[in-house]
Amino acid sequence: MKYFLFFLVSALIDLPAEINIARVESACQVPASTVMTEFTGEPGCYGIVQYTNDPDIKFTIQEGSLSIYRELPIASAYDFIPGQGNTQYTEETYDFSYKKAFRSLSGKVSKERIRNSVYYLSDDPLPRRVLNYTLPGHSLSTLAEADIWIEGRLTGAGYSPWQDETKVRAFGRDLSKPLAHQYAAPPADAPEYPAHNIIAELTGSADRENIIVVIAHKDSQSWIASPGANDNAVGTSAALELADVLKDYKPLHTIRFIFCNEEHTPWTSITAVNGIRSEGKDVLAAINLDGIGGKSAEQAGKLINITRYTTPEGERLADLNSMLNKRFSIGLEQSKFRSDSPGDDDGSFINGGFPWAVLNIGSMPYADPNYHIETDTADKVDYDTTERVVKLTLALILHLDRNGRP
Numbered sequence: 001m002k003y004f005l006f007f008l009v010s011a012l013i014d015l016p017a018e019i020n021i022a023r024v025e026s027a028c029q030v031p032a033s034t035v036m037t038e039f040t041g042e043p044g045c046y047g048i049v050q051y052t053n054d055p056d057i058k059f060t061i062q063e064g065s066l067s068i069y070r071e072l073p074i075a076s077a078y079d080f081i082p083g084q085g086n087t088q089y090t091e092e093t094y095d096f097s098y099k100k101a102f103r104s105l106s107g108k109v110s111k112e113r114i115r116n117s118v119y120y121l122s123d124d125p126l127p128r129r130v131l132n133y134t135l136p137g138h139s140l141s142t143l144a145e146a147d148i149w150i151e152g153r154l155t156g157a158g159y160s161p162w163q164d165e166t167k168v169r170a171f172g173r174d175l176s177k178p179l180a181h182q183y184a185a186p187p188a189d190a191p192e193y194p195a196h197n198i199i200a201e202l203t204g205s206a207d208r209e210n211i212i213v214v215i216a217h218k219d220s221q222s223w224i225a226s227p228g229a230n231d232n233a234v235g236t237s238a239a240l241e242l243a244d245v246l247k248d249y250k251p252l253h254t255i256r257f258i259f260c261n262e263e264h265t266p267w268t269s270i271t272a273v274n275g276i277r278s279e280g281k282d283v284l285a286a287i288n289l290d291g292i293g294g295k296s297a298e299q300a301g302k303l304i305n306i307t308r309y310t311t312p313e314g315e316r317l318a319d320l321n322s323m324l325n326k327r328f329s330i331g332l333e334q335s336k337f338r339s340d341s342p343g344d345d346d347g348s349f350i351n352g353g354f355p356w357a358v359l360n361i362g363s364m365p366y367a368d369p370n371y372h373i374e375t376d377t378a379d380k381v382d383y384d385t386t387e388r389v390v391k392l393t394l395a396l397i398l399h400l401d402r403n404g405r406p
Contacts, residue, residue, distance in 0.1 A: 098398040101249070102328060106394055108245045111387040115378075117153075117237035121146055121218075122227035123378045128220045129228060131193040131264060132170040143195070143219050143261070150198050150218060150259055153240050157247040159200035159257075166271045168195040168264040170222035180372040183223045186265060195219075195261045197272050200243060204254040204401075211254040211276070212400050213286040214239050214393065215269060215345050217262035221372055228263070229378040230368055235289035238390050245394065251401045253284055262290075262345055269345035273352035283354035285317055285400050288346035291361045292389045293382030294368035303385045305332045305392065306364040310339045310347065311355040316406045317396070318358055324395040332388050337364040356405060360389055 121129060129146040138145070147163075154161040169192055174184040198218070201211070216235035220228025227233070236259060243257050260269040276283060295304055305325075307318040318336035325334040342350040349357040362368065362385065370376040 094399075095402050096327075098402045102395055102398050105245050105249065105398075106328075106391045109241060109387060109390050109394070111383050113244070114234075114237045114241050114386055114390070115381075115383050117240055118229055118233045118381050118383075119378045120149065121233040121236060122220070122229040122376075127227055128225060129218060129233075130170065130220055130222045131168070131195060132191075132222055133225075141193075146218055147196055147198060147259075150236070150240065154198070154200045154243060154257075157244050159202075159243065159247070161198050161200040163196040163198055164268075164271055164275055166195050166197075166261075166266065166268045167192045168261065168266060168268065169193065170264055173223040183221070183372070193264070195264060195268050197261070197268050198259040199256065199272070201254055201256040202246060202249060202251050204251050206252040208254050209280070210282045210284040210404075211256050212251075212284050212397055213256050213258060213276075213349070214242055214289065214397070215258040215260060215272070215286060216289040217267075217269070217345055218259045219261040219263045221263045224372065224374065226372060226374050226376045227378065229376050229381050230291055230294040230362075231371060231376055232262075232290050233378070234292050234294075234381050234386055238289045238292055238386055238393070241390050242394060242397070245390075246397070253401050255397060255401070260345055267345065267348060269348035270352070273348050273354065276354075277352060283349060283356060284405060285396075286346055286349040286354060286357040287317075287393055287396065288344060288357070288359040289389070289393065290344055290359060291363075291366060291368065291371075293385035294362035294366060294371070295382070296363065296367035297369060299363065299367070300382075303332050303388055304362055305334050305385065305389050306337050306361050307334070308337045308339055308346075308359040308361060308364050309357075310342050310350055311357070313355040313405075314346075314350075314358045317356060320399065320406045321358075321360075321392060321396060324399060325392055328391075328395050330388050330392050330395070332385070332392060334392070360393060 120126065126142050126146055127135075129143045131141045131143045134141050140148075151161050169186040169190040172184040172186050172190065173182050175182060177184075204211075216239040217232050218236045220226055220231070220233070239257055239259065246255065258269070258272050260272055261267065262269065292305070295302070307321045309315045309318045315336065315338070322334050322336065324330070325332050341347075344359055346357040346359045362382065368376070370380060
């Protein structure tokens with residue numbers, strides 16, 4: 001029987017004839033042999049063997065079933081159930097064949113390019129990005145100038161970006177509130193402005209109807225003269241970096257980048273969601289990048305990323321982020337946080353009927369001491385964390401494109 005098991009296993013996962021066993025974890029007597037055919041067990045026995053030539057392969061025997069796993073507990077799994085007539089096995093598959101593509105593309109992520117983008121959008125030449133402020137001697141608002149620059153970046157990377165339009169107004173300001181929360185309803189006579197989402201995509205070769213969305217709001221606070229570096233020039237720059245790195249990637253699913261506006265009212269991500277619905281498409285996953293690396297002074301220097309979710313579907317994406325962070329040794333202190341109700345631009349997707357939506361953010365509750373104030377400047381952005389969050393989001397995109405939803 002053990003030789004039959006060996007040949008069955010070898011055929012399933014293409015193992016060599018002899019495999020050196022590095023370690024054994026077992027709840028019963030399991031020999032640690034140098035040849036896989038000598039690994040045996042009985043019903044009720046549970047063991048894990050890690051092989052030196054491929055540390056991702058593990059072997060279990062449990063209740064008389066032979067199982068081979070890659071990257072337990074979420075991986076390719078083959079179960080052989082003996083004693084039931086015909087050979088039976090079930091397969092649960094996470095396809096990690098994108099690993100080589102990830103290694104290549106993640107090597108192209110540039111912290112310096114991210115930094116330059118943040119400084120462009122929140123320091124020089126654009127001190128902020130709003131519709132109700134125009135630089136002296138300029139004819140366009142600072143947000144309109146940012147839009148032109150973002151479109152230019154996308155076009156230069158080979159995309160064909162387009163826009164939609166939403167009529168918005170700047171928020172009012174209530175000085176009686178705490179400084180970080182002084183936004184208020186617009187005055188009755190506040191003017192309307194045309195605001196635009198900038199949208200670009202890579203068209204899927206196999207599935208154009210279930211799209212992967214990367215979204216970041218590109219505007220800064222319309223009620224206060226904040227540069228909005230952490231909120232959210234950094235998320236915008238991260239999304240641009242992903243678009244640049246992925247420009248030559250040939251996806252199975254359509255990957256859509258949306259640069260929206262959240263610091264004016266109403267949020268233009270709502271328009272983007274309505275546009276997807278009118279196209280008759282579904283959102284395989286929406287990944288919001290906002291406040292990446294933003295955290296308290298006590299957390300400075302820590303590579304923290306929180307994946308916030310609201311729905312059970314979002315939690316599965318958050319768990320997937322944790323698995324990918326470990327699998328690819330990205331180096332983040334990765335965790336998840338549940339919100340009671342939808343919020344931010346990922347919340348627009350949930351409210352619009354697309355529950356597979358999450359937010360990557362530096363702390364939750366958000367602890368950046370410069371949140372929504374004039375000192376949210378480019379020199380305070382955590383570029384080390386941002387670089388790693390870009391790589392994690394890249395891994396998530398590639399994983400979802402190859403495997404679909406978890």
